[in-house]
Amino acid sequence: MRSRFLPLLMTLLVFILMYAFAYSRFDSFGSMRIIGNLLRDNAFWGIAAVGMTFVIISGGIDLSVGSVIAFTGVFCALMIDRNGWDPLATFVVILTIGTIFGATMGFFIHRFKIPAFIVTLSGLFLARGMAYVLSTDSIRIDHPFYEQISDLVYIFPDRGRFTFAAGAFLVVLVIGIFLAHFTRFGRNVYALGGNPDAALLLGVPVGRTTITVYALNSFLTTLAGIILSLAKHSGDSTIAVGLELDVIAAVVIGGTLLTGGVGYVIGTFIAVMTLGTIQTYLTLDGSLTPWWIKIVIGVLLFAFVGLQKLLSSRQGVFGLKRRPAIAGP
């Protein structure tokens, strides 16, 4: 077995073990009800995690995820509910805004050589701030379109529900896998993350790829915000605080190296499902207190980065990485 697939297999193994354990305690984990809910409940941040996978494979990081989701939700609620915009037109506008937002961050990172960590941190403040400026109240959305989307559901024989959000999640996942492994853009992203200098020398359009990666991530994050807005029928500027950390954790647990150049979109999906399973299990169990989810995520993170370290620890005294964790100026 080639060792580069090992982290992915470990992720899968942990998911299967977790799921089997949950199934042994609660029979309902065998039903489509739980599976449908797993997909539905984790759809929005799973979509964001697909985008983050690209960013991290390219050797960058994006901290603005949670804020962009909140901004999207508030924007949609304000425009549709207060200003009477058509939902589809609103979605097009907000997706455009989101994409431009991401592209601008990518431009700053590439052109002015400011570290991605810092640029996207400013992005975090800016997007959250814009959400506050738009509204500090939670705005409810009452629109027939939202009802139609809610009714757009396939119901399994055991009353399990395959919702629109779940479908969108799977579509984004498939497109993400296709983009990463079967397009020139995907190869450029891997090359850029593996070694930016070599990528430049090999003729990879470094600037264009960087900007596209951040634009893609913000596009998907905005989409995630729309999915959340459709699910919650409301917009709230205080939601999804710190979500970027869960997203980054999921990407890392999914076997993507934060140094860049290595990772699989499908691994991120499995990791999202793993964390979702733990969350569902803790909710069903009820005896475990909510803070355990954070500690479990921490332990999983530790286990996975430890495993990856073990697999790649044939690198001399210090096992030095080729690149710093954050590409500095």
Next chain:
Amino acid sequence: MNSAGKEVSSDQNRRGNLKIGKLFSGDSRLLWTVLALVIILLVDRLISANFFDVRLVNDRLVGSLINILDNSAPYALLAVGMTLVIATKGIDLSVGAVMAICAAVAVVMIRNYEAGATEFYYQPGFVMLITIIIGAICGLWNGILVAFLDLQPIIATLILMVAGRGVAQMITGGQSPTFTNETLAFIGRGVVFGVPFPIYLALAALILVMLLVRRTALGLLIESVGVNDRASYYAGIQARMIKLFVYMLSGVCAAIAGMIVAGEVKSADPHTAGLFTELDAILAVVIGGTALSGGRFYLGLSVMGVLIIQSLLVGLYVSSLHPTTNLVVKAIVVLAVLLLQSPEFRRFITGPFRRTA
């Protein structure tokens, strides 16, 4: 806090780095950072006519400038620890969570003392000592992951950042316990000679660490490890111990900051104590000119970065702008400062006016 800037400038003088012409040539971090602070303070003065007024009320100095210093204190502490961590090419995302853990430990222990526990370790003095030790242990954990397991600093400290808040909630049982003990509260809200006590703490930490790293070889060793840890190792530097030390120092700073925050409000909220402080601390260090890629570091300028952010926030507070715009203004100003410091951006702007060589 002025002495901090002078300390650095004399430091640069000694190295022969500071020349008047060089001030404007682009690689002077001091100029751009001081300029940013001065501009923000002047704008604050324009917004509010009595911004620079400092009065003595009930033996306590009162005024916006004092507020800036008081608010800056916990961040300055974090920034001091963070600067050294970043100088070793690391980053410490866990300081906010460590603050929450330490605040929780201190408050839960002091509540036992208030409830009449007579064991010696529930005495306020010991509680503070134990809290600082807990902070050091958190730093030790980060340091071991980074230095001995060779994990990337960002992911190694992310583990504690995510799990730490869970641990803090576990310690307080999910509650936000309050306390009345004046000794612990003094750390956050005490006043000495009219000046809030946290300012002394931050200043003491800055001066102590500055003496430690600039009057001994430690600072040089830290920069050396940050530039190239393998070469440093081959040159006989205990690179791992240096890394361990900086993360432990960062943990101790976070513990003190945690006690300041707990003392201010006489309670510990595991959800919000220290939330996002790590991001502000990192931002301050970067505004101060220490590169995330490690190497040269500037303690005084990091603290000045903290002052820039807090002057901005206090200025926004006294302005008539609606508080909801705070984050937007903060983001824009921070971005402007970062762009000003980016040589690529300055070249981008001045490019059309420059003679081609």
